[in-house]
Amino acid sequence: MVAPPAAAAAWPPPSKTQIPNLPSLENPKQMILQQCKTRNDLKQLHAHLIKTRLIHSTSLFLSLLESAALVVPDSLDYALSIFRRHHHHHRRRPHTSAFNIMIRALTYHLFPRDAILLFNHMNRDLVLPDHFTFCAAFKACSALRAMIEAQQIHAHVLKRGFQSYGFIENTLIHVYAICAGVEVARRVFDEMPQRDRVAWNAMLAGYSKNGHWDEVVGLFLMMKEKQNVVGFDDVTMITVLTACGRLVNLELGEWVRDYVEANGMMGNLTLMTSLIDMYAKCGHVDKARTLFDQLKCRDVVAWSAMISGYSQAKRCSEALALFSDMQEANVEPNEVTMVSVLYSCGVLGAMETGKWVHFYVNKKKMRLTVTLGTALIDFYAKCGSIESAIEVFEKMPEKNVFSWTAIIHGLANNGEGKRALEFFRLMKEANVEPNDVTLIGALSACSHVGLVEEGRALFKSMTKDFGIEPGIEHYGCMVDVLGRAGLLGEAYEFIKSMPIEPNAIVWRTLLASCRAHKNVPIAEESFRKITQLEPAHSGDYILLSNTYALAGQSEDAKRVRSQMRELGIKKSPGCSLIELEGVVHEFFSEDDEHSYSKEIYKANEEMIERIKLYGYEPNVAEARIDAEEEDKVVSVSHHSEKLAIAFGLIKTQPGATIRISKNLRVCGDCHNATKLISKVYNRKIVVRDRNRFHHFQDGSCSCNDFW
Structure with a gap:
């Protein structure tokens, strides 16, 4: 015979595990939620409720079910068994609230299809749904993007007369925005007789989730007109700030910042992080950093927003420095952090730091998502480690068009054209x-x-196979295809027949081909076209001068150089980066600011003398424009990449690969010198310039001397 409740104190028998106390009937839900922390607690309490017949108390049963379904980890199957057994024994008295709990739980535990099936089962059993049921069922539909099911449930809402419930309408806005598009959600919103702040926020969120940033701003401006009636909260401000960042709408972003400050909302970390992100995306990175430094507590989202801001602003050294501060603060990075850091490593050529990130990803068993995998591919490709990029690509469980594009570009830029085309075929x-x-x-x-x-x-x-109309970049690539092959006349006619106006880059591409093939007439015409479109920069003059020099027209080459001096056009200072032991070192031409300057210049001098024995002769045409004749040999010997290579030679082990990144196109003198250095020192040297990668090994370059 089952003991009555009064005798419950004598139960259960002693055991090593403490059995939860008898729940208070005054607040059973709170007591059960406090007592049940593990699956074992659940089982003991369930047994206790059965033995004392308290399981027949609706409030106690629902509290137990909610604990199993939504609170205690890994207990959904146990909750389902409780629910089914109870439902089987109470066919005539089923509980709507029990169905609500299980529909919510199935969606929460990523079983939304089962949640919708349970809702249908509830209707078949003639269990009357309430407003909570409909909200839970709609959330399951949104998780599945199940438009037809959402419409069917909407019909139930109308049939049962629940359409006037504000939060049902708000949930409808959310589900339609996800399943059917924002136009349908907006119709629901516009037809609402009254709209509270939740409704406005739901519609703003619908636009935001679909990337309709202009509509977010437009709706917010409408909401602003009703500010005294509706009011704003942190959810409103976060959504609007996100839109301001995407649209680079600093004016509205500043208004939001003033409102947040005036209304005492600056203590909200999520809101402050959104402000930081907005300023960074609007190009005001220093304002973002000021706000970041003012935060008393910084979570991973705040750190990631600031690192991403530096990365997007191309202030990559600061991004990596902040990442180092983040590690010292013992904040564990997430995928967003890693993607931004990898981008910065790729820009700087910071191979060791990027490899550490990859090691960290593997160590923490972070999922190799499409975004993270593509960032790794791009990083390795930009550092000239194309085999590592391919390895990452092949390990990715899922790949999208961006992943394929990253590996194809990486292979092409690293001189692996045939492999790039093979990957294009596989794609x-x-x-x-x-x-x-x-x-x-x-x-x-x-x-x-x-x-x-x-x-x-x-x-x-x-156009025929992919439905893509060629843009200016595609025409430029085709000019490069023809120009590199020496088909300069055809390339020139191709430009003239373009259906869109060629820009300076297209003509500059042709000018570079003229230098390689010593074609003076087309070089002159290309240069003339460039100057008609925009002021020619130093690189254009140098390309023309080098074309004259290679064609044996030295006087014309000198005339162009003199013209540069007269016009005050200076060659942009060359800057080369090399990463050693996790530190990125920066060199400028004829730089003597480095802490190892004496050792570097000594190594540079020895390096130049050694390659001279193998036929190297400095090309003084590549010296500074303003250099005196007697200084030109020294000037060209102290180009930034030569100093970086010399530093690499004295700071790395014999045989180690040296990786350099340069802000300008590699000059002809440095290209010839580096080929010889790779042979004399038996080193592989990877140089990434403004245009492409050069892999130097055994006295040759992957670009086949055309770059």
Whole structure:
């Protein structure tokens, strides 16, 4: 015989595990939630309620069910067994609240399809839903993007007369925005007789989730007109600040900042992080940093927003410095942090730091998502480690068009044109539709390996096979394909026949080809076209001067250089970066500011003397424009990449690869010198310049002397 409740104090028998106390009937839910921390607690309490017949108390049963379904970890199956057993024994008295708990729990535990099936089962059993049921069912639909089911549940709402419940309408806005698009959600919103702040926020969130940033701002301005009636909260401000960042709408972002400050909302960390992100995306990184430094507590989202801000502003050294501060603060980075850090490492050529990030990702068993995997591919490719990029690509469980595009571009830029085209073929076989950026990579691959016919065929197939109209970048790639192959006349006619106006970059591409093939007439015409479109920069003059010099017209070459001096046009200072032991070192031409300057210049002098024995002769045409004749040999010997390579030679082990990043195009003198250095010192040297990668080894370069 089951003991009555009065005798409960004598139960249960002693055991090593403390059995939860008898729940208070005054507040059973609170007591059960406090007592049940583990699955074992649940089982003991469940047994206790059965033995004392308290399981027949609706409030106690629902509290137990809620604990199992939503509070105690890994107990959903136990909750389902409680629910089914209770439902089986109470066919005539089923509880709507029990169904509500289980529908919520199934969605929460990522079983939304089962949640919708349970809602249908509830209707078949003639259990009357309430407003909580409908909200829970709608959330399950939104998780599945199940539009038809959402419409069916909406019909139930109308049939049962629940359409006037504000929070049901708010949930409807949310589900339609996700499942059907913002237009349908907006119709629901516009038809609401009264709209509270939650409704406005739901519609703002719908626009935000769909990337309709202009609509977010427009709706907020409408909401602003009703400010005294509706009011704003932190949810409103966060959504609007996100839109301001995407639209670079600093004016509205500043208004929001003033409102937040005036209304005492500056203590909200999420809101402050949104302000930091807004300022960073609007290009005001220093304002973002001021706010960041004022935060008393910084979570991973705040750190990531600031690091991302520096990365987007191309202030990559500061991004990596802040990442180092984040590690010292013992804040564990997340995927967003890692993507921004990898981007900065790629820009700076910071190979060791990026490899550490990859090691950290593996150590923490972070999922290799499409975003993270693509960032790793891009990083390795930008550091010239293309085999590592391919390894990451092959390990990715999922790949999208951006992943394929990153590996195709990486291979093309690293002189692996044929492999890039092979990956392009594999991409099509995988039924991944290329985008316009993918095709730029494929066309670049054709140009780097001289595949003219393949380039022509690919260009023609863009519209026919992929429905992509060629843009200015695609025309520029095609000019490069023809120009590199020496088909300068055809390239010139191709530009003249373009259906869109060629820009200076297209003509500059042709000018570079003229230098390589010593074609003076087309070089002069290209230079003239560039000057008509924009003021020619130092690189244009140097390309023209070098074309004259290579064609044996030294007087014309000197005339162009003199013209540069007269016009006050100075060559942009060369800057080369090399990372050693996690520290990025920066060198400028003829730089003597480095702490190892004496050792570097001594090593540089020895390096130049050694390669002279193998035929190196300094090309004084590459010296500074304003250098005196007697200083030109010294000037060209102290170019930034030569200093960086000399530093690499004295600071790395024999045989180690030296990796350099340069802000300008590699000059002809440094290109010839580096080929010889790779042979004399038996080193692989990877140089990334403004245009592409150069892999120097055994006295040759991957670019085949065309860059």
